[in-house]
Amino acid sequence: xxxxxxxxxxxxxxxxxxxxxxxxxxxxxxxxxxxxxxxxxxxxxxxxxxxxxxxxxxxxxxxxxxxxxxxxxxxxxxxxxxxxxxxxxxxxxxxxxxxxxxxxxxxxxxxxxxxxxxxxxxxxxxxxxxxxxxxxxxxxxxxxxxxxxxxxxxxxxxxxxxxxxxxxxxxxxxxxxxxxxxxxxxxxxxxxxxxxxxxxxxxxxxxxxxxxxxxxxxxxxxxxxxxxxxxxxxxxxxxxxxxxxxxxxxxxxxxxxxxxxxxxxxxxxxxxxxxxxxxxxxxxxxxxxxxxxxxxxxxxxxxxxxxxxxxxxxxxxxxxxxxxxxxxxxxxxxxxxxxxxxxxxxxxxxxxxxxxxxxxxxxxxxxxxxxxxxxxxxxxxxxxxxxxxxxxxxxxxxxxxxxxxxxxxxxxxxxxxxxxxxxxxxxxxxxxxxxxxxxxxxxxxxxxxxxxxxxxxxxxxxxxxxxx
Amino acid sequence: xxxxxxxxxxxxxxxxxxxxxxxxxxxxxxxxxxxxxxxxxxxxxxxxxxxxxxxxxxxxxxxxxxxxxxxxxxxxxxxxxxxxxxxxxxxxxxxxxxxxxxxxxxxxxxxxxxxxxxxxxxxxxxxxxxxxxxxxxxxxxxxxxxxxxxxxxxxxxxxxxxxxxxxxxxxxxxxxxxxxxxxxxxxxxxxxxxxxxxxxxxxxxxxxxxxxxxxxxxxxxxxxxxxxxxxxxxxxxxxxxxxxxxxxxxxxxxxxxxxxxxxxxxxxxxxxxxxxxxxxxxxxxxxxxxxxxxxxxxxxxxxxxxxxxxxxxxxxxxxxxxxxxxxxxxxxxxxxxxxxxxxxxxxxxxxxxxxxxxxxxxxxxxxxxxxxxxxxxxxxxxxxxxxxxxxxxxxxxxxxxxxxxxxxxxxxxxxxxxxxxxxxxxxxxxxxxxxxxxxxxxxxxxxxxxxxxxxxxxxxxxxxxxxx
Numbered sequence: 014x015x016x017x018x019x020x021x022x023x024x025x026x027x028x029x030x031x032x033x034x035x036x037x038x039x040x041x042x043x044x045x046x047x048x049x050x051x052x053x054x055x056x057x058x059x060x061x062x063x064x065x066x067x068x069x070x071x072x073x074x075x076x077x078x079x080x081x082x083x084x085x086x087x088x089x090x091x092x093x094x095x096x097x098x099x100x101x102x103x104x105x106x107x108x109x110x111x112x113x114x115x116x117x118x119x120x121x122x123x124x125x126x127x128x129x130x131x132x133x134x135x136x137x138x139x140x141x142x143x144x145x146x147x148x149x150x151x152x153x154x155x156x157x158x159x160x161x162x163x164x165x166x167x168x169x170x171x172x173x174x175x176x177x178x179x180x181x182x183x184x185x186x187x188x189x190x191x192x193x194x195x196x197x198x199x200x201x202x203x204x205x206x207x208x209x210x211x212x213x214x215x216x217x218x219x220x221x222x223x224x225x226x227x228x229x230x231x232x233x234x235x236x237x238x239x240x241x242x243x244x245x246x247x248x249x250x251x252x253x254x255x256x257x258x259x260x261x262x263x264x265x266x267x268x269x270x271x272x273x274x275x276x277x278x279x280x281x282x283x284x285x286x287x288x289x290x291x292x293x294x295x296x297x298x299x300x301x302x303x304x305x306x307x308x309x310x311x312x313x314x315x316x317x318x319x320x321x322x323x324x325x326x327x328x329x330x331x332x333x334x335x336x337x338x339x340x341x342x343x344x345x346x347x348x349x350x351x352x353x354x355x356x357x358x359x360x361x362x363x364x365x366x367x368x369x370x371x372x373x374x375x376x377x378x379x380x381x382x383x384x385x386x387x388x389x390x391x392x393x394x395x396x397x398x399x400x401x402x403x404x405x406x407x408x409x410x411x412x413x414x415x416x417x418x419x420x421x422x423x424x425x426x427x428x429x430x431x432x433x434x435x436x437x438x439x440x441x442x443x444x445x446x447x448x449x450x451x452x453x454x455x456x457x458x459x460x461x462x463x464x465x466x467x468x469x470x471x472x473x474x475x476x477x478x479x480x481x
Numbered sequence: 482x483x484x485x486x487x488x489x490x491x492x493x494x495x496x497x498x499x500x501x502x503x504x505x506x507x508x509x510x511x512x513x514x515x516x517x518x519x520x521x522x523x524x525x526x527x528x529x530x531x532x533x534x535x536x537x538x539x540x541x542x543x544x545x546x547x548x549x550x551x552x553x554x555x556x557x558x559x560x561x562x563x564x565x566x567x568x569x570x571x572x573x574x575x576x577x578x579x580x581x582x583x584x585x586x587x588x589x590x591x592x593x594x595x596x597x598x599x600x601x602x603x604x605x606x607x608x609x610x611x612x613x614x615x616x617x618x619x620x621x622x623x624x625x626x627x628x629x630x631x632x633x634x635x636x637x638x639x640x641x642x643x644x645x646x647x648x649x650x651x652x653x654x655x656x657x658x659x660x661x662x663x664x665x666x667x668x669x670x671x672x673x674x675x676x677x678x679x680x681x682x683x684x685x686x687x688x689x690x691x692x693x694x695x696x697x698x699x700x701x702x703x704x705x706x707x708x709x710x711x712x713x714x715x716x717x718x719x720x721x722x723x724x725x726x727x728x729x730x731x732x733x734x735x736x737x738x739x740x741x742x743x744x745x746x747x748x749x750x751x752x753x754x755x756x757x758x759x760x761x762x763x764x765x766x767x768x769x770x771x772x773x774x775x776x777x778x779x780x781x782x783x784x785x786x787x788x789x790x791x792x793x794x795x796x797x798x799x800x801x802x803x804x805x806x807x808x809x810x811x812x813x814x815x816x817x818x819x820x821x822x823x824x825x826x827x828x829x830x831x832x833x834x835x836x837x838x839x840x841x842x843x844x845x846x847x848x849x850x851x852x853x854x855x856x857x858x859x860x861x862x863x864x865x866x867x868x869x870x871x872x873x874x875x876x877x878x879x880x881x882x883x884x885x886x887x888x889x890x891x892x893x894x895x896x897x898x899x900x901x902x903x904x905x906x907x908x909x910x911x912x913x914x915x916x917x918x919x920x921x922x923x924x925x926x927x928x929x930x931x932x933x934x935x936x937x938x939x940x941x942x943x944x945x946x947x948x949x
Contacts, residue, residue, distance in 0.1 A: 123728055123833040166673040177671050179680070180648055195922045201829040202863045203645050204900035205634040205684055206918055207907055207945050208927045212647070212680030216673055233730030260591055262701030303771050361669040365591040395670045432672035439675055450674055454663045458934065459676045465933030466926065477675050 020105040023062035027083040031065055031107070034075065038066040049090050049100070049108040053155070053343075054442060055354040055404065055412065056098040061088060061108035068113045070186050070194060070225040077223065077471075078192025080107050086474050087190075089219040091132060091161030094153075096357055097440025099165065099218055103475045111160060114225060117141040126183060126200060128228045131160025138229075147231040150175040153436065154343050160224045165438035166216030170339065173259075173394030174266040174298065177436065179215050181230045187214050187222035190467040200228060213462070218438055219473040221466045235266075235298035239308060240326040240335055243315050244290040248272055248375065248389075250318040251291045252368045255393045257314050259364050263307055267296035267336075268394040274349070275342055275388035282345030283338040288322060294339055296332075342390045346401045349386055353403040356415045359443075360426035361397035361435030370429050374400065374422055382418045385411060397435035424449065444479040488573040491530035495551040499533055499575070502543065506534040517558050517568070517576040521623070521811075522910060523822040523872065523880065524566040529556060529576035536581045538654055538662060538693040545691065545939075546660025548575050554942050555658075557687040559600060559629030562621075564825055565908025567633065567686055571943045579628060582693060585609045594651060594668060596696045599628025606697075615699040618643035621904065622811050628692045633906035634684030638807065641727075641862030642734040642766065643700060645904065647683050654694035655682050658935040668696060681930075686906055687941040689934045703734075703766035707776060708794040708803055711783050712758040716740055716843065716857075718786040719759045720836045723861045725782050727832050731775055735764035735804075736862040742817070743810055743856035750813030751806035756790060762807055764800075810858045814869045817854055821871040824883045827911075828894035829865035829903030838897050842868065842890055850886045853879060865903035892917065912947040 023041075031039045040046075041063045050060030067073045080087045086106025093100060102108065114130035117138065121127065122145045129138055136156045138149050151162060152169035161167075163185065168177035175181070184198030198204070198211040214222055245251040251270055258265060271279070271292045280287055295311060297304045312323055326332045338345075347355055362370045371389075378387050382402065391398025402418060404411035423433035423446045433446040448456050460478055463470075491509075499507045508514075509531045518528030535541045548555045554574025561568060570576065582598035585606065589595065590613045597606055604624045606617050620637035621630060629635075631653065636645035643649070652666030666672070666679040682690055713719040719738055726733060739747070739760045748755055763779060765772040780791055794800045806813075815823055830838045839857075846855050850870065859866025868890070870883035891901035891914045901914040916924050928946055931938070 121831070121833065123724075124831040125728070125730075126831070166671075166677075168671055172671060176648070179671070179677065180644070189922070189926070193922050195926060196920050197923060199900060199918070200831045200898040201865075201894075201900045201903065202831075203634075203636055203640060203647070203829055203865065203903050205827075205902045205904050205906040206900050206911065207684070207915060207923075208689075208930055209634075209647065209677075209680045209684055210919075210923055210926060212677045213930075216675070216677055221676075256591075260593070262593075300771075300774055302774060303768075306768055306770060359673075361671055363589070363592040363594070363668045363670075365589065397669075397671065426669075430668040432667055432669045432674050434673045435669065435671050436673050438673040443674065447675060450667070451678075452664050454657070454661050455665060455675075455678060458657070458663060458678060461933045462676055462681075462930060465929045 024083045052095040052100045054098045059101040061102035062105045064108045066110045074188045074192045089223045091158035094155035096437045097442035099440040125231045168436040170267045183228040186226035190472045237301040237304040240332045241295045243320040243323045244288040248291040254318045266298040269294040270391045270393040272389040278345040282348045346388045350403040356402045358400045358419045359434045359437040362429045362431030364396045366429040439477045492551045520563040520568045522566045527569040529570035530573045532576045534578045541656045542660045557691040559626035562623035564905045565910035567908040593699045636904040638735045649698045651696040655690035658940050705769040705772040708800045709763045711788040711791045712756040716759040722786045734766040737762040738859045738861040740857040746813040750816045814856045818871040824870040826868045826887045827902045827905040830897045830899030832864045834897040907945045
């Protein structure tokens, strides 16, 4: 728990003011700071100097305004499930824990939208929607908070059909770096009224503002849902199936790829008995006939590519078990090598480049890092896949090799017209690829925007934009 | 053609440099300037001091760089079909006509995307897609350029199913105010890599950058399409039909409302024989059974609300005629009162507020401006509708009354949680509602962004943000 040399101590006056305002909801205890100085990445934790447990937008605003007066960094904390070091207090400062902002403010079934405080998790929102006939589709692996999901432009398995947080946030309440409270967007489904501040905040990773409330789109629970699992003789055959399905415009709700190693991990972790081979998980949403029709078309494509055992899960409990197993793939992967840390990649490429990208990536993995183990899971309908590299924390050379592999993969995706991150965000982990992906002019423009909105650089400093 | 007093003349040195670079593609002729100083709004034209006809991103960049050196305003011109005074040279300067940037750069059928120069119109893109099995759905009334459509965050009749320009631009080439060329986004379907510069530029109306190239999403031409027309006893019954259709989550591709007056105008202009009553136009996209199923469900809702004459247009030529008539509604409306000008409104509200908004609006129209005539057409699946007020240019009191009505309508929509503009943009026409809709903090933030990106305020000055 070393503080970097550059890091000034928390100003005494600020600590006193926060303690006076928040009482026991202000803490400098080591355990609390440690808990808030890490995420699920393999980066070494860097605790903040203090943690405030806020309970309203106004409390967040008051905390930020105080920190602003002292030029002290502020980091927003949701569920701690980010994957690129987003939460590390690399310049110290105050962490604001937002988990108590967990109120579902309004569900407007007639408008297919809901307003929630930022700490509401995706599962909590869906629980609150129970009985309304509506659901919220965005589902990153973790049960993340909606504020955090917006801040990292998260997506998940349903994005191929329902979009990402980019498409699903209608409006937000955001605390600006000087403590003012901004409202963005609204509830109209579309608007052409000025600069799109909502989309500017979505994906800004707490560097431009702290999202405290958001209005999101909801969708009717489909009349019929069916899921299927299908094993393939090779990864390439599975990938070709995905490409053809997307190119035909079949509105699949989910189409997920898992390689043999990922299936092994899942079987072990979730007590499933899936055939240990490259596998696609499908889900179809629609009317009963629509679902049947989609499934039949896809089954035809599957057969063409020698898919086997097209197995249905139509009962809700079987479907839940299947998708729970898919969502637990990250934890299942960790179980392959007890005590390991995971370095997770997140490239996304145009669908026509997916087969090449996967093939080159596996060739690289075989050549230099096969012993690390790297299960693949992916939202391949969007061209997005993850390889999780399992490294032994006792062996620094493991991490070095994993990093080399991840770096080549990020560069490969960019070369193939894709991105180094489909849904995890930049944090500190993907900064080395920002200029390669966007070019210097775009990076300059992002810096100009950051300076204009946060001239003192107090909001989550050192994230997204690479050091100059 | 009066120049405002504040407006400095075009610097001689700049004019000489542009003439030297562009030869006959640089013009200060009165007719050319007049043509480029107006759009389809009812605002008094304000011509620029000169027009450059650019043919590449590099030529746009060179022109902007020259203007930047002289602190001279630059206005981008596509097809001149904007509706809020977007193109008026209110501070003089140089207009860049982009219509010659009309090349379809690439169609990538396998990735469902295309890259086009900004001057390609929506119809030209769809013509180029002929035979690929793909189409581009966004369809504002005019055959606008894709660059202009991105700049104003345009949408149209298909937005309820396919989204607006906000959801359909993957990446762009943009000339910045100092003449640098920016690339935003990419071709991956999703990305979490830093600030969303693409969405910042979409809807920025040429005030942050000039879009010269863009990559847009394409969609498979549906296997089956069918359209239907249905008349209702009252406008309220038609609106309730829309609300119920949306709330049930039926994936209609188009659902358009026209009031009795709009139908009259269309019958006269397009030689159609539609029953002169409040009417919904529907379109369904999908598989043959899917389309049939959607249509049957909607037909049930229509019957519940006493809709009559549910009439199918399944033959492609009948469908085309129907939608062409709908697209020509603006020109049809103008035909109701020869020699008139139109003042068009563009509010958008949450669907639950649509019935109230329409009812209050018609009560207002009846009370104060019935003699002006105001046909209603609307993309009501999104909660967006237009009333076009026909004013006699010889009667200034007409325009004053129309403006009063439009102002009350904009404020009403904002009060009902909606926006003063669903798809036309702000230009100069909707500036009075910016602070009411967004609040002072958001306006301050938009100003900070404008200052950061265009500190000299040379790009389309005086648009979007109200004067301070």
